Amino acid sequence: METTEGRQLAEEYLRLGGKRRVKIDDNQQTVRAWEEDPPAAEQFWHERVEGLEARRRREVEFFLPSINSP
Template sequence: MTHASDIAKEYQRLGGKRLAKIDDNMISTRTWEDEPAEAAAFWRENVEVLSEKKQAEVVTNLKTITTEQ
């Protein structure tokens, strides 16, 4: 596993609800549900502080919007 994968797995283990949106090589996240405070804090402390490139690596390890449909 990569460091980005480890971060994504821990975020999801904490109950994180963000889903990856990958469209024309644009990578972002979406969430429509409230997530536990612990998961939100983990995201702020471990993902938002990363460079844009490293954040994208983490996001690509999340479930995608299309896999949730």
């Protein structure tokens, strides 16, 4: 299976210690952070994810750990 760019970005963010989690409810997707990201993960998010067009950013967010499951 081919890894998408969105998945690669999400995996790198998590590898850097990123703490954001995705919530998917009734086809609505939001990202939440209850803990502060380590500086490297925060910088990565701002530089590589935050500026993406909405569709591409949602793809990255989809691959974050979900708060819907344990």
